[in-house]
Structure formats: C-alpha cells, structure tokens
Amino acid sequence: MAKYSKAAKAELEKDFNQAFRLYVKAAEDFLHLSRTCPNSKLRATCKTQAGKALERAEKIKVVKQDLVPVAKNAFSEQEQLFVLQKSSIVNKNHFPMWDERSHDISSTAQPPLSADQVKNAAAWRRLPQTKLVFPVCIRKIPAGSHAILKLGYMSVESCSMEPTGVSADPHRRQITNLSGWNFDVYVNGFETPALAISPGKGRGYDFPGSDSSIDLHALAGWIPEQIEIRSPRFQREKTWLMILDGYTKALSRFRILRPYWLKEREGERLLTIFDPWLHGLDVTNIEMEAQHSRAFHLSWDAVCDLFDSIYLSWDPAIFQHQLHFHGMWKREDIKKGDNSSHVNLRLQSNIEQTDQTEYDVWIQLTRHVVETSRKSEYISLLVHNGGEADLVTNMDALSLKGEYTNCKHILIRTHLSGLNRSLSMIASYDGDSDCNGFTVTVYSHHTMSWIEDSWKALYSKELEGAFTSKTGGGNPTYPTFMLNPQYHLRILPDMQGPTTGRRSAKARTSVVVRGDRHVPMNITLVWSQGERVSEMGHNDVAVTSGPYSYGYVHAAKDLAPGDYTLIISAFEPRHLGQFSLHVDSSHRFDVNSIPQEGAGMFTKVIRGAWAVETAGGSPSFKKYASNPAYELKITTATQIQIRLQLVEPSSTTSLNITLFHATRSAALGTHVVTSGPYSDAISGVVTPRITLQPGKYIAIPSTYNPGIRASFKMIVYSTNAVNVVPIMRT
Incomplete structure (x- = not known):
C-alpha cells in the first residue's frame, strides 16, 4: 500500500510522471501478491487493489499524453516469475510449477503413441496422482526464492520408479520403454548417425526425444554438456582427460548407448559399450554385464572415429x-x-x-x-x-x-x-x-x-552496411582486412553538464552490429583522426567486442571525446551479407562511413614477381636498380596513390614502394614519393596521395633483403587514366 499512497500524493501534487510510475509499480506488486499469497481472501483483495492502481494510471495517461515510459526491471521477482509462468504452457497444455497452488492433473495431455504401440492396441492408464507427470518434469531447486521450471522430453530407458502415465496393451503388459527412475543408472553417452537415441525411433512415444544429458537435467537438475567430436575445435586428449577425471571422481555419470565402463590401462584407453535394449541384467554389476554377448569394447580413438557427439552430465554439487x-x-x-x-x-x-x-x-x-x-x-x-x-x-x-x-x-x-x-x-x-x-x-x-544496468542512451544512430566481394576483408590476418566497412566516429564534448571538466568527461558508448547468424563478426574501435585504418596494434585499440561471434556483436566503454575509426569485420572474406550498425552514447556524436581506399579513382592492378636476377633488395645492398620497375605516363595533372602487397603475405618480408620522376641526369630519376620505411604489415605498404604533373615516372617495388623470390601485387589509384607498363631490363 505504501507505493499506492505515494502515487496518490504525487498525483495531488500534479507530479504525473512520478504518480504514473508509482501506480504501475503498485499494480505490479499487487498482481504478484495475488498470484503467490497462500490466503485466498488476501489474494482477492490484492487483485482488486491492482485494478484500482491500473485505473488511476490509465486516467493519468488521458490527462498527460507525454508521460515518461516506465521501464521494467527484468531482474525483479515479478518479472522472473512471469517468465516461468509463461513458459509453463507447453503445446497449449498448462504444467503447474512445483509450488503452484492448483494442480489439475486431469487436464494434462499425454503424448501420442508410436506406431508400435498403436499396432498393439495400446492405451494410456493413469497411476496415482502423487507421481511426477511425464514427459514434462517440473521441480524446485534450492536457488533462492524462485521456482525453477525444468522442461525436457525424455528418453528414460533404465529406471526403477513407475511413471505417472504408462501405455499398455489390452493384456495389461507395459509396452513403453519407461521402467522407472533411479539416478544410479548410466545414461546415454554417445550418439551416432546410424542410431539416434530418441523415443521416436521405433519404440516409445511419438514425440521428439532428447539426449540423456537433457533427461538428467530435467529429472535431477544435473548440468548437461554436449561435445561435438566433428568440431574443428574438438581436442581428443583434453576431452579424454576431462572425462576420465570426472568419472574417477564420481562427478559425472554417463554412458555410451547405456551403461559403459571407462578405463585406462598400460597406455590403452578403453570403453565398454552395451546394447541399450538389454533387459533383465544386473546393471549394478558392470563386470558381470561386460561378459554379456551383446557388450563390446572400443578404444577411445575408435570412439572418436565412429561417433559424432559426447553427452555428459555433471553433478551441480561440484559448485x-x-x-x-x-x-x-x-x-x-x-x-x-x-x-x-x-x-x-x-x-x-x-x-x-x-x-x-x-x-x-x-x-x-x-x-x-x-x-x-x-x-x-x-x-x-x-x-x-x-x-x-x-x-x-x-x-x-x-x-x-x-x-x-x-x-x-x-x-x-x-x-x-x-x-x-x-x-x-x-x-x-x-x-x-x-x-x-x-x-x-x-x-x-x-x-x-x-549487474542490473538499465542505462538508456540520450543519443542513438543506426546505419545499414554489408560485407560484399569488395568490402568483405576478413580478420586482421588477411591482407584484405583494410577493405572492411569502416566508420568515422566523432564523440563531441558534453556542453550541457557542469563547466568544470565537462570537455574531458567521458561518454558512455555502446556499439551493436546485427547480421545473419551464419556470419561471425567483430567490432573494433581504434584511436585515429577518422581515417581508414589498414593495420592496427594492441595499443591502437580503444575497445573491441572480443572474439568473433555469430550474428550479433556488442562493444561498450566509456570513451573520451574525440575521433575514432570503427571497423566492422567478418571472420573470413567469404562471409558475406547485410548487417545493421547501432551506436548509442551519452554524448552527442557523428558517425559516417569512411570511403574505401581509392574510392572514386581509376584503379589499375599490376602483378609481378621478384626473381633471382630482380630481387635486388633495399638501396643498402647496392642492387636496388635491379628491382622490377614500372613506367607511369602522365598526360595531365593527376592525383596518384600506389599500394604494394605480397600475393602470399609473410611476416618476415618487409616491403617498400617508391616513385621517381624520370630524368636524363640520373639512372632512376629524382625521388618523388615513398611508402616510408620498409614494413612487414600484412596489408602491405601505400604511398600518400599526391598530385603529379605531366611526364614519365618510375615505380620501384622492393623488399628490404635481397634474394627474396615472391609474387606481388601493385595497385595504382589515379584521378585520370594512367598507362603503366613494365620496364624491360637489358
């Protein structure tokens, strides 16, 4: 009632934003009590009070049209319970939570029977209602004040407690593969394409099955883990040691196609596998069951070659x-x-x-x-x-x-x-x-x-972009990384805050990129003057989104006002597709796309190579003139920029490209422009953009060390068409 009283007071004081917020919060609290309170009279009273609070809130909305929206707290008890209650309706059937007051079990629909069961004229019969209802198991885990809803469609194949509903033929013989519940049994551990562990595969119910780790999670709250053997990140040695350690410490219980035995003896790693449809065996005596004719043994290497996945279940008590x-x-x-x-x-x-x-x-x-x-x-x-x-x-x-x-x-x-x-x-x-x-x-x-953070940005902008054959550069290990979409982000000083230190106050900034779920992406924000970045080091990065991730990436940090280059990249150049860029900040900002290198200019690509006789190296080795040379004929004043790259990037090969103005007084002519010191950057080296007057010019691509045989690519950007031809050595 305290919030309702405060809301009424704020309404009298004409503070409609505050009154509206408090009325809404009061209604939420009353509704929550109406669902959870054990006293029926008090529940009815709370429901009535919630209606009154909402009525007052609606009247305020009529009076004041521009009310500040009331933000929901996703971490509140009410919101947490709302999610669980919404998720308790499965296939339009309501499955009450563990501590829910009413539990009308008669309304619970059983799954359809499989073809084998229908053939045997099976029918559902109901056991005492004190048992759990399958296929959905709802249980409470002591993790605070919330009831935890656990959903799972189970393939329980070896148990000892009768289920609530079982199918039987007219002779009252149970024909399901549900035989009870016993957490000392071993559950399915491996899955192969030839045998999918699912009740829908011939025996059992005609509904989607699950693997054993999901079953144990639904039944007992154990932690499920699936390890993909075919994944390129699968580590055979590390996985074996992890499983062996968990097995020997009794922290993990799992099996391959039913009970299994795992051992390492004299450097040999073996697993014993059993047919899952064996019946009448003493599963508590693994040594005895291992002698059965339907049991077989496999090495760990064979398991990794034959199967696709490993399903583990971990006891949460280890934490x-x-x-x-x-x-x-x-x-x-x-x-x-x-x-x-x-x-x-x-x-x-x-x-x-x-x-x-x-x-x-x-x-x-x-x-x-x-x-x-x-x-x-x-x-x-x-x-x-x-x-x-x-x-x-x-x-x-x-x-x-x-x-x-x-x-x-x-x-x-x-x-x-x-x-x-x-x-x-x-x-x-x-x-x-x-x-x-x-x-x-x-x-x-x-x-x-x-960390309950409800920060809402004052300023936001959204842009659309794409990774195409011309703008998909891949990660920084590719020489094409510089082709990725880049944006100039300028964060302006806060001119509305306190005068003292307002120009240096940092801006809370968030960048989100959304794309196709098949495209792994990354956000990197680099300190710069807003220019296109072709290479970056650790100290150049202001903030990144971390590892490349699929479909959605997010980077956030408090940034000082100034200029930054925002780089959006996919993991490989082959990853193409559309994306949206959303930038939020507490300060005003501008964000604009940075043109590609050479945008709006003529582009000519020349391919060449350093051979034994033309790998002259840098001028320090006195053979510089023997390097490949190219003549550029300029007929009118033209802006020129030249980039040099290795066809196969190498971190041990440093490059340089230098342009000379051909004259009769010197062999190479007079120096015009250079890419700078020799560099081993993956993206290669590039000259500044300069204006050349009509005449003949000579471009010399070179490596620092002589004798390096490698193929290169020289890209000439120009504002007018330029004729580039190799100079033949005599």
Whole structure:
C-alpha cells in the first residue's frame, strides 16, 4: 500500500510522471501478491487493489499524453516469475510449477503413441496422482526464492520408479520403454548417425526425444554438456582427460548407448559399450554385464572415429553457488524479417582483488520449449571477460565463439580471478517465435550477482552496411582486412553538464552490429583522426567486442571525446551479407562511413614477381636498380596513390614502394614519393596521395633483403587514366 499512497500524493501534487510510475509499480506488486499469497481472501483483495492502481494510471495517461515510459526491471521477482509462468504452457497444455497452488492433473495431455504401440492396441492408464507427470518434469531447486521450471522430453530407458502415465496393451503388459527412475543408472553417452537415441525411433512415444544429458537435467537438475567430436575445435586428449577425471571422481555419470565402463590401462584407453535394449541384467554389476554377448569394447580413438557427439552430465554439487536469470527473447523488428533476438547480461563475483587464483565458472543457457512442433529454433551463448576482449589484436589467438545450435542447452566454461571479476554474455535466439523464454544458470565457487544496468542512451544512430566481394576483408590476418566497412566516429564534448571538466568527461558508448547468424563478426574501435585504418596494434585499440561471434556483436566503454575509426569485420572474406550498425552514447556524436581506399579513382592492378636476377633488395645492398620497375605516363595533372602487397603475405618480408620522376641526369630519376620505411604489415605498404604533373615516372617495388623470390601485387589509384607498363631490363 505504501507505493499506492505515494502515487496518490504525487498525483495531488500534479507530479504525473512520478504518480504514473508509482501506480504501475503498485499494480505490479499487487498482481504478484495475488498470484503467490497462500490466503485466498488476501489474494482477492490484492487483485482488486491492482485494478484500482491500473485505473488511476490509465486516467493519468488521458490527462498527460507525454508521460515518461516506465521501464521494467527484468531482474525483479515479478518479472522472473512471469517468465516461468509463461513458459509453463507447453503445446497449449498448462504444467503447474512445483509450488503452484492448483494442480489439475486431469487436464494434462499425454503424448501420442508410436506406431508400435498403436499396432498393439495400446492405451494410456493413469497411476496415482502423487507421481511426477511425464514427459514434462517440473521441480524446485534450492536457488533462492524462485521456482525453477525444468522442461525436457525424455528418453528414460533404465529406471526403477513407475511413471505417472504408462501405455499398455489390452493384456495389461507395459509396452513403453519407461521402467522407472533411479539416478544410479548410466545414461546415454554417445550418439551416432546410424542410431539416434530418441523415443521416436521405433519404440516409445511419438514425440521428439532428447539426449540423456537433457533427461538428467530435467529429472535431477544435473548440468548437461554436449561435445561435438566433428568440431574443428574438438581436442581428443583434453576431452579424454576431462572425462576420465570426472568419472574417477564420481562427478559425472554417463554412458555410451547405456551403461559403459571407462578405463585406462598400460597406455590403452578403453570403453565398454552395451546394447541399450538389454533387459533383465544386473546393471549394478558392470563386470558381470561386460561378459554379456551383446557388450563390446572400443578404444577411445575408435570412439572418436565412429561417433559424432559426447553427452555428459555433471553433478551441480561440484559448485558451491548457483545464480539464475529467467528472461524473454523478443523479436525486435518483425517488419525487417529478422528472426533473431539478443539479451545482454553482465555479472560480477566477490573474489578478493588480491586473489590471483583462477576459479572455474560454468554458464548454462536453456531454451524454454513451449511448442514441440517448431523445428528451426537456434540458440547461442557468447561469454567473455576483459582478457578475451583483446583477442582481435593477437593474430595467434583469433577465435570464433557463439556458434548457433538447435540444442536446448549450451554450456560455456570460463574462469574468473581477483584481477578480472566480471563477465559479459550475450544470449541469442534465432527462430520463428516472436517471444521465447530462456534461463541462464551460473555455477561458481564464489557468490555471484547480476549487474542490473538499465542505462538508456540520450543519443542513438543506426546505419545499414554489408560485407560484399569488395568490402568483405576478413580478420586482421588477411591482407584484405583494410577493405572492411569502416566508420568515422566523432564523440563531441558534453556542453550541457557542469563547466568544470565537462570537455574531458567521458561518454558512455555502446556499439551493436546485427547480421545473419551464419556470419561471425567483430567490432573494433581504434584511436585515429577518422581515417581508414589498414593495420592496427594492441595499443591502437580503444575497445573491441572480443572474439568473433555469430550474428550479433556488442562493444561498450566509456570513451573520451574525440575521433575514432570503427571497423566492422567478418571472420573470413567469404562471409558475406547485410548487417545493421547501432551506436548509442551519452554524448552527442557523428558517425559516417569512411570511403574505401581509392574510392572514386581509376584503379589499375599490376602483378609481378621478384626473381633471382630482380630481387635486388633495399638501396643498402647496392642492387636496388635491379628491382622490377614500372613506367607511369602522365598526360595531365593527376592525383596518384600506389599500394604494394605480397600475393602470399609473410611476416618476415618487409616491403617498400617508391616513385621517381624520370630524368636524363640520373639512372632512376629524382625521388618523388615513398611508402616510408620498409614494413612487414600484412596489408602491405601505400604511398600518400599526391598530385603529379605531366611526364614519365618510375615505380620501384622492393623488399628490404635481397634474394627474396615472391609474387606481388601493385595497385595504382589515379584521378585520370594512367598507362603503366613494365620496364624491360637489358
């Protein structure tokens, strides 16, 4: 009632913005109590009061048309509960949460039967209602005051507790592959294209199945992890050691196609695999079952060659703390046909700043399943800390992260220390749903907390761009990196704040780029004068979005007023497609596209090579005149710029291009312009743009060291057509 009273007071004082905000907040609080309060009379009273608050808010909207919108706090208890309640409706059936007051089990629809079950005239029969309802399991995990909704469509093949509903033939024989619940059993560990572990494959129910790690997550809250063996980032040795360590410490329980045995003996790594449809065996005695004729043994190398994926389940008890966030992916612009949605989250730990130990942090993203008929739904989770944000300048550490998957769960492993106590993450969705729920769970050894930041920019601009065959330059390891779309960002001083220090006050700046989910992208902001950048070092970078990630990248930092070059790049030149650039700032700013090098000029590409007799090196080696030479014939005053690149870039080969004015008094003529000191830049070297008068000029491309045989490409930009011909040596 306190907020309602304050709202009424603000309304009397004609402070309509404050009154409107307080009425809306009061209505939210009353509605929340009407759903959670155990007293039925009090619930009715709260619902009535919520109606009154909303009525007053609506009347204020009529009086004042330009009200300040009331921002929702996604971290509030009400919003968290709203997400869970919305996600509890699956296939239009309501599955109450664990602590929900009413539980009308008769309204729960069972999944359709499979072809084998229909053939045997199977029918559903209901067991006592005190049991759990399949296929959806809803349970409460002690992680604060929220009820956690766990959704999973299960292929439980080896259990010992009767399910709530089972299918039986007319002779009352159970013909499902559900036989109970026992967490000491081993669950499916590997999946092969020839045998998809799914109830819809012949036996079981006719609904989408899942892998065993998802089953255990739904049933017991264990942490699911899928390792793609075919991924280029799969590490065979590291994965074996991780699984062996978890197995021997009893921190992980999984199996291959049912119970398995894992051992390392005399340098040999073996796994024992069992047929999943074996019945009547004592699964508690693995040694006995290993002697069965349907059991077989494989080496770890054979497993990696034969199977596609490994599904692991980890006991969450290995971590002392858990932190949850339930959110909604909402499609931002339906008109543009963009099926993606992204949510940015940040968190921090209470690790002491003096503690330099690196502590493991696991972050799990779970997509809420509300309609099983949807086929094309993909999710992605990108997590990075401050140390990873500089990867774009480290050529040996360039990486791809945030791949999309159609799995319901993603697990990311990272670490924190006293030197770096915060994490940033982007949870992404691409699919047909306009609004879809998700849960992010953080497992850690220290307490963690979300950084609740509701900052809204005062100034925003949005631009459209594209990676094309001419503007897709790839990452900084490519000589074409300079071709990527670049923008001149000028942040203006704050002239409206306090006079003292206002010109030097930093501007909170955020840059977001959205593109196709198949295109990995990166944002890099470089200190400059607003010119196009062809090469950058670690000290040149003001802020980056971190590793290349798919479909969505975000970079944010407090920046001093001044000029910057904003570079948008895809991971490889073959990654093409449209993108949108959105810039927010607390200060006024200008952002404009920087023209490509040589834009609006004639372009002529000359290809050549340094051979044994023409690799003369720099002037220091006294053979400079033997380098390849090209004659430029200028018939009218023309602006010229020349770039020299290696066809196959090499960090050990330094280049230079120098232009001479041909005269009779000197062999090469008089010096006109040069690209500067010899440089091993990946993008090559380039001369400044200068104006040449009519005449003949000689361009000399050279390497610093003589004797280097390599192919090169010389690009001549000119405002008028220029004839360039090689000078033949005699």
